[in-house]
Amino acid sequence: MSEKIAAIDPQPTTGINQSCLQCSLSNLCIPIAVNKDEIDRLEDLIKQGKTINRGDHIFKEHSPFKSLFAVRSGAIKTYSVTEDGEEQVTGFYLPGEIIGLDSTNTDSYSCSAKALERASVCEIPFSQLETLASKIPTLQHHFFSLMSKEIQGSRQLTMLLSKNTAEERIASLLLSLSSRFKLRKLSGTSFRLPMPRNDIGNYLGLAVETVSRVFTRFQKSGLISVQGREVVLEDIDALVDIVKNHSKCINPK
Amino acid sequence: MSEKIAAIDPQPTTGINQSCLQCSLSNLCIPIAVNKDEIDRLEDLIKQGKTINRGDHIFKEHSPFKSLFAVRSGAIKTYSVTEDGEEQVTGFYLPGEIIGLDSTNTDSYSCSAKALERASVCEIPFSQLETLASKIPTLQHHFFSLMSKEIQGSRQLTMLLSKNTAEERIASLLLSLSSRFKLRKLSGTSFRLPMPRNDIGNYLGLAVETVSRVFTRFQKSGLISVQGREVVLEDIDALVDIVKNHSKCINPK
DNA sequence: CGCGCAGTTGAAAGTTTTCAAATGCAGTGG
DNA sequence: CCACTGCATTTGAAAACTTTCAACTGCGCG
Incomplete structure (x- = not known):
């Protein structure tokens, strides 16, 4: 997603900007144009507006991976604990950004996500998302896109750390x-x-x-x-x- | 893919190991069990065995993104050029590993890929892959998986650079x-x-x-x-x- | 056989870390 | 409303690690 720290350009949203999802941030996190029926299915899928207090976890490393989360308000940090017990912050997530994309290949989350301040998030159950994605090509494409962006962001951070x-x-x-x-x-x-x-x-x-x-x-x-x-x-x-x-x-x- | 350098465990291949694709490495890069018809479609898709000489490029940064590449033999490095003109190596890829996953959200490759030694690769046209993936859920899942792994790998590298x-x-x-x-x-x-x-x-x-x-x-x-x-x-x-x-x-x- | 690039080694220079300690700010309890 | 405690931030000085600069060695190719 977007701790693409080294990139100065304001990471333009990839897709088309005509989403009709109710959430006002959907043009940031899921900016795809789909028909009425598909929108309904997406909205059924997404559980909106879970509130998290500062310091609370959205999910913890190693717990079963079920959902992605889109940040609606507040700020989230993700981190994991290294072998020697140290915390390593892996990203900061702001409204419109999506958390959990790095865990879709495992049964459990590969990092923990904790609120830096009072926040609210939308939950997106991943297996249902996959099902829906295979029916809506633009949705599939969008998530490939998001993940690719996440890789690029991480690469840029790597560069930043390695040379700067x-x-x-x-x-x-x-x-x-x-x-x-x-x-x-x-x-x-x-x-x-x-x-x-x-x-x-x-x-x-x-x-x-x-x-x-x-x-x-x-x-x-x-x-x-x-x-x-x-x-x-x-x-x-x-x-x-x-x-x-x-x-x-x-x-x- | 796999410059998940910090991970000591031998990154087990996620999927099922019964692929019947002809390539002997397919259990590493595309280890999914599919039916005969689907295998045929996959094999039609993948152009096998392109040979690259040491120092030659498979693709260059900013050139139009069309395909992923699976390494069959040899070794590949990916790199990009920073704003100040310096080269930054972003990964080393060995046989069975897939290159290009970080570019699927853009029209052009976000890094260059060059052979470190004489190598051969299979080309996987991405748009066709997407089409096929939306028809074969396990294939879609596998590519989400690969990308997620790539993110994790990059994260681990980041940690390595940031603290070690x-x-x-x-x-x-x-x-x-x-x-x-x-x-x-x-x-x-x-x-x-x-x-x-x-x-x-x-x-x-x-x-x-x-x-x-x-x-x-x-x-x-x-x-x-x-x-x-x-x-x-x-x-x-x-x-x-x-x-x-x-x-x-x-x-x- | 020699050029040139890859790799190695030494010493000085530069950044960042570490350790210690002081200061500021915030929420709690009196 | 103020003092108190605890955590976050700041600062200084010494220590540690890595880089830089220079020079040398080794190996492969023409």
Whole structure:
């Protein structure tokens, strides 16, 4: 899905934007045009509006895999526990994004999903979705698409971690959040981080202290303003440059 | 697919193992049991045995996405070029593994695929595959599965890069290759690395020199023997320990 | 036989982590 | 309404790991 952190472009929704599903976010998570009957079947399938409190789990790693979940509001983090018992954050999910796609090949969830703040989600039972998908080609296509995007997102994160400095990683995360907020018609320059520094560091492969130092540095350089979780991106272009100008472009000829 | 480097377990093939496809590797890449008619349709679909020379491309990033490819022999690397013009290796693919799953949501390939050594691949036109998948539920399920596995693999790589030292990353890669060779009934303890140190470093987010030093260190400790690309894993348990004992387990109570 | 690329090795430089400690902020109970 | 406790965040300084730069060795191919 969309912790495609390294991608600056606002990940345009793939499909057609004419869905008639009731949920106002469906154009983000299931933007397919289908006929009345199919819509009904989809709506029957999806259980809308389950509410989750901050810190509560939507599902836990190793528990039986049954459903995907679409985030309606709030923010979710996914994580798994490594062999040596450490938590590893694998993604942050915002409204319109879908959780669980990495577990469709196993009987159990390959990670846990926990609410970073009060949230609500739609449940999509997977086996029924598969059945429906084989009857509605565009739906099948859409889910191949979503999974493919999830792979690409993960690849980009991998690249970010493998080659980029702390500043580049954090600039990337900020830009990713920014563009994802914009997709929801929210401000892309001023928002509240749904997650603590700790999770940011964990996700980006950095020590908390490093995250904090980079925020401070960015603030001192006038790139952003931070007040706890509140962030204002003061100079997006500069942030983009940080991500792009990996090597400082001092190469003429 | 399978650069699920951090996973020590030999990633069991998900499906049923009764495929009657002619290709001897089909139990690795498309292990589904289908009826005669469906097999015929699958075989019509798949163009077998395209040969690629070392250094040749199977497809290039940004070129139109049409097909997935299953590796029959040889080894393939996938990579993409970052904004600053650097190459980033995103995966190594061995026989029985499938390339291109990360591109199914776009019109063009999201990475390039190049042969590390003389190789042969089967081409699987994607749009036809989708059509067939909507008629054969197990096939649809299998491809959801493959993609999900690809996501998990990428996640594991991400974790490896985000939290592990150079030694842990390389031990992981060696174990991953080992288990994947074993899947093909080859030796899991003695094999030839299909890729140069350079690509290993690139893939694992390490400088070539670091890769070299770690190999040397491992050899001095008696964990492995290396002679250029030839590797013998002398003490697999110790390698596993290196990957697992991230934190050295000196924590009683 | 020599060129050139792949791999190895050493030493210095740079980032990030780790350890320690201080500060801020929030919810709880008095 | 304030003090208190606990967690999140920030900061400083030293330690650790990896990279970078340089130089050398080895091997394959023309």
